[in-house]
Amino acid sequence: MGHSPSPGRSTGITVVGGGLAGLTAAITAAEAGARVTLHEAHHTLGGRARTTEGPYAFNDGPHALYRRGPHWHWLRQRGLLGPLANPPLREAARFRFHHGGELRRTPPAGLFALARRSAEQAPTDVDFLTWATDRAGRATARVAAHYVAVALFHHDPGALSAAFVQERLRRAAALPPEARYPAGGWGRLSERMAGHAWNLGVRIETSSRVETLPDGPVVVATSLDAARRLLKDDGLRWPGGRTLLVDLVLRTHRGDPFVVSDLDAPGWLERFTAQDPSLAPAGEQLVQGQFPIGPDTPRAEALARAEHLLDLGFPGWRDRTVLRREALANGRTGAVDPPGTTWRDRPRIDRGGSGIFLAGDQVAAPGVLSETAFTSGITAASLALKALAGVATGGA
Structure with a gap:
């Protein structure tokens, strides 16, 4: 259970949620000198970046770390990237495509030609299937929409914003591949982040479910559903x-x-x-x-x-x-962003001067997959630091 500090007294920054977004926010705030307490309802940290303990190390679904993302550099600068496991060439050659009811060694030729187009060429207000059909034909557009589902986890990528889908298609189909794998599973990455946070002085409380927000700036780094319940804000949907x-x-x-x-x-x-x-x-x-x-x-x-x-x-x-x-x-x-929307239309990180800030993979921050969690965690912590400084000086 989370605690509530004495009213009216600034006690530093509280982070609710110990997944990638919460750990990123806690590290960012602690590096700036703030006192940080992180609460995680689960008995272990990591969120969806948890990995089961042996003998079988399962991630919570397929996971990959894209090496061109902003979080790649953020982790490497802090020595947190750790050892990476990449498939040897003989394994990479065993990539198969299910097309036309059969397994094939190569995809339709138009798939990677379409993937080379930049996301800037794709409109926001048109669905991907319509835009891609105009450029590569209906058959190639459908194949591309199905392929990019690996980076979307969505049943109908063709119905989403063309710009949103094209960014993910370009990166998922990049050659050489962007995907890298933390050795030992994603849980090893979150363990390194947690250790770094601990060394910075972050107070980490697991099995600690927050039901009432404490005083001082708070970064809510949970799922959007959990944030909606905690903040009693029915508008937190996407x-x-x-x-x-x-x-x-x-x-x-x-x-x-x-x-x-x-x-x-x-x-x-x-x-x-x-x-x-x-x-x-x-x-x-x-x-x-x-x-x-x-x-x-x-x-x-x-x-x-x-x-x-x-x-x-x-x-x-x-x-x-x-x-x-x-x-x-x-x-x-x-x-996922429907036509006519971008990441900027998702629930805002700054909740309007209340000292509450959102982080996670469904909020208003750029990035592909876990990159959104990292980016929003950094932004939320930076805003929380400004709010903390305002409290300390008696400002707004």
Whole structure:
């Protein structure tokens, strides 16, 4: 349970939420000399960047760190990037595409030609499918929309803003690939961030659910749903995706692919032990996938697509399964921007002079996937520091 400091007394900055956004905010504020207390309702830090403890190190769904993002440099400057696991060339060559009902070694030629267009060429107020069809034809536009679902976790990327989708398509299809993988799973990254925060003097309280906001500037770095309940603000809403997450441990088979990208419908399977064998014991491999579905689509439909893709890419997988688990992620995979909107239209970080600031992956900050959490965490902390300085000097 969170505590409430004495009314009227500035006690530093409070951060609610110990995921990537909260840890980034806490580090930023502490580096500037503020006293920071971080509350995390869960018994461990990391949020969606948690990794299960061995012998199988599952992330909360497929995760990758894009090396051109602003958080890459922020982490490296602080020595927090840590060792990275990247697939050897022989594994990268095992990339497969499900197209026309078959597995193929190469995608349709127009996919990467379309992906090379800059996001600045794509309009905000037109949906991606319409814009891409005008430039590459209907078939290529649909393939591109399905491919980019790996960076969206959304069942219909073609219906979203063209500018929003094109930025993600360009980065997801970049050559050489931008994706990198923290060795040992994303939990190792959040552990390094937590250790750095601790060394800076951040007071970290886990299993500490805040129900009443304390005095002083507060950074609310939770999911948007949790922030809406905590702040009693029904306006804190923004669309996201709904995705079936599938985790499998399979006995190793030499012919298994590294990635299977579904181009006939949004879907993705990735063998994470291809780049990081430490995620599972010898002789076993860890496969994670995500299969987006619409808000009213039965979970069974996504599961059927997942199993069909597994049948094609991982023959005999049922007999080789050591461990299997599934989860439905609803609104837990970041914001998506419909036509006519940008990240600037999402819930604001500064809640209007109240000393409350939002951070997370569904708020008004730029970036792809976890980059939004990092960017908003830095911005929220900077605003909280200004608010704290105003309190200390008696200003507004």
